[in-house]
Amino acid sequence: MWKADQLLNRLYEEAVEAHRAAAEAESREGRRQQLKSALASAVGSFEPSLGYEPVVLERVQCDGYMRERVELSATSGLSFAAYVLIPEGAKSQQLPGVLAVHGHGYGSREIVGLLPDGTEDHGKPNIHQHFAVQLVKRGMVVIAPDVVGFGERRLDADLQENPDAPSSCYRLSTQLMMLGKTLTGLRTAEVLEALNYLADRPEVDAARIGAMGFSGGALISYVAAALDERIKAVVLTGFTNTFKESIFAVHHCIDNYTPGLLAHAELPELIGLIAPRPLFLESGQNDPIFPVEGFKKAAAELQAIYEREGASGQLQCDIFPGVHEISGRVSYNWLRQTLSME
Template identity: 25%
Template sequence: MSYPRRSALLVLLLTTIFPGEPAKAGPPERGFTGPWNLESLKEAPQATWGAESDLIREVYYEGESFQGKPTRVFAYYGKPKGEGPFPAMVLVHGGGGKAFREWAKLWAERGYAALAMDLAGHGPDGPRLDDGGPDQDDHGKFQDFADSDVGQMWTYHAVAAVIRGHSLLAARPEVDAKRIGITGISWGGYLTCIVAGLDDRLKVAVPVYGCGFLNDNSFWLGQFKAMSPTLRDRWLSLFDPSKYLGGVRCPILFVNGTNDFAYPLDSYQKSYHLVPGPVDLCVTVRMPHGHSQGWTPQEIGLFVGSVLEGGKRLARLGAPVIADGLASAAIESQTPLVQAELAYTTDEGEWPKREWKTVEATLSEGKASAMLPEKRPLVFFLTVKDDRGAVASSPHVELK
């Protein structure tokens, strides 16, 4: 359903209460920039271009020095048909991933230039490069390191490769350098959270699964437990996305599932609450975790298109308000809404193992609402679906 125009006061209210927006005047100064030389990374890297077919071209570009030697990063560059200038996307794979040709092609077919790089020192089809950077294994991510060894760590190299990838795209004559975004999956979502807080040229970001606060709750708790306190503090101070999300200045959509094994909803919510501007959420029940599942949700393309091409954006839900057992969330939507649901769990324990249920919620003018189950503890959130089938969700609420 669509909504008639309301008073200016109500419009102002609905556009200022959505998740992640602070109650303070003016944006804070951009924060911590970590160990990276951003000025250098924003320069176009040296690149060697290779074979081209079916909208896709191979490219190698310079990376950071590793073990005292220069490195190269392999990537697939997708270029749409036509002359441009095209909007563009940086595509960041996750653990066990690589430079995915099909991902770059998907965005090229949508009309975007796209760069899908490899972040594990590999070339096309997976073999290691003689001059590749660190491998994307647990050793590369979590090894013991001193302050002087930061440049040997996987996260250091991966973030640099992603920002240089953006610079490579921005230098292309067929790319509109003022319309470039980023999306990443799993560890790529983790990197997207960091890069979105560092690279102020980005116009839109979509981290899928990945978040910060990995030491509080994540799949890698064992890794942090095995670290010395000094190493753990050093790692978290440099490489946890929680240190960088406060620097995000572009529109950002967080996509995840209720039962994600790696990035649970408690750490997820702490992460998106750090973003100083409005945050959009698409959390769905039992979303599978994987690369193909992470790049196919239509919400990603619609959200990016709303920012880079002026399309209609996803609905946005405010934080739920509870009164007499009824939970309600304010909605701002540019498209007709066709469905609302309440997702909830009364389970305790590990987030990935909790059983979630959904019930129909009520759509009324400017809000979605549903009666809450009486059982406690309770965790719930509200979702809406528009006439395109796109889902948006509210932040989750925990009741003891």
Template identity: 30%
Template sequence: MNTEHIAKYYTSIPGLADRFNRTAGQWGFQAASLEEYEAWKTSTRARLGELIGMTRMDMCDLRPELLESVQQENYRREKWLIQVEPDVWMPFYLLMPDGLQPGEKRPCMIAAHGHGTGGKLSPAGRTDIPALREPIAGAHLDYGVSFVQRGYIVLCPDARGFGERRESSGQGDEESVFLGSTCNQLNMMAISLGLSLTGMWTWDLTRLLDYIGTRQEIAQERIGCCGLSGGGLQTLWLAALDERVSCAVVSGYFYGYKDALLNLYNCSCNYVPRLWEAVDMGDIAALIAPRALLIETGDQDPLNGERGVDNVREQVEITAGAYRLTGAEDRFAHHIFAGGHVWNGGQTYKFVDRWLNE
């Protein structure tokens, strides 16, 4: 053997877990009245916007550009490009259902992608690309297509670090990098500038909402957002910080930070300096009340952490408190299904139809 066996390791994670127990959740939801809730919501949104770096982002003209248009069965898939910060560009697919009448306005869904999806390609159902067929089929990743086929106008954007927005450390056409991301490179650089990848993703989606506001075909009061995994992260933060989102579906991304992101290491895009001192996921979701929110959980999803669904239910109960306080219990649902880290959709389309399309 060319190395020396180490019989005992002196690790630091237990000490960080102890620090978590002593310091976490200082801005958590604890309101006992509507007045307290509104005050907490206002102050917490401002604090979180500062924490993730939203307040440091630079506004610019969108300069939308149509790059291509392809007719699909029952809808048209357009590829667009908008400027989200000066010389920072976001490509996205716009899925437009057939049969839209002059002057008609349709509800809209933003379909945010997660990891291992090729970015916007999976929600947009690009099974014509061989590398995507198995991921799309295995985890039901083409939820953007499911919504457009139900008559919604759908936008499927590339998040920073994915698809056409991969940085130098992950560019290329090999399948492993094509499906991968450059989250680590981006978040390391962002943190050093007082930003975060979470904040940049959220900012970009607020700019997509700005673009949606220019589309006459979209009913501006009926805008939703959905996503699996990293798409759930994007959906959670966008809906929490921007009230233009009327309905949110968070799939495979709702659990307590300690179990799921401290004891169980995940992608660097999940980590924001000092976030855990401030809030947990249930507190972030509490900012969405009284707007419609569905959380979807696989009972065998390994990302729930070692305590499984119990770790999820604790956070759901925090959020449920905000919905009870605002008298909007019927607008909040938690669907637990038998399965792993996949988009299930068992209650999703009925739920979204109720709050966006009826």
């Protein structure tokens, strides 16, 4: 055979069989620790930024909440901005906090109700549904970091070629891979720095912090939650699937691919590292890039993981009538209620 279709299928099946064998040979906890270590190694690490003090860039009073913008740094020589949304009355008590991580688009402004130029967006929300605003209006302090490669964080090299370049994912991913690092690793490092900042805010109860991510933001959110148990509850929307039914079957942005990761586990088992902490999975019935059949298969595997952990009630799912977008029809209130009960 000249074509490699059969080779790819065989290699995938061999990897899955190796996962089964490894799971059977180890204790449940031993397998979890091995996978957590493998995930951390696969995404890689970056030199931490030492001595960097957060800078408040702006404060704007909004309808029912204060919107701040702060500058943070997770790795030496690189900083990033994040919006912090604080409900009115937050000073009277410590509230739950949420990491809100956007996907492909024009950055954190897209989820905090702003247009690309920073002006208010009074139109109909797009696929991100201004979800950070939805969360703050439910009484949670929200931090929405700018994910590197989008909006104001696109590379100069890409903007010089095309001022309307949608992202810098390709250039960032390929060059970091050549350096033995990954874009997921960089993005996760910055989200975890946003977590550090959120946990230190006086309005936030550091024992009640969750995360909600959409699409590529859900990828970052699951990795961050798998590696850091300070994240007590997670909503993943427009992402949960199997590698085989999603990024192997559909053309995806290169930022979805982590070298060597499938040698260790399929995606549901990796997401399962969040167990037994509460997890909500949301998917559009007609999502073209994370197909619903793959979502159902992954959700079933995750249910089995949660049952083995004695936490079957901590996993919930919602398949809504829609495409690749956020719904929030159940997940927003689920996150509020879950963090309020912690």
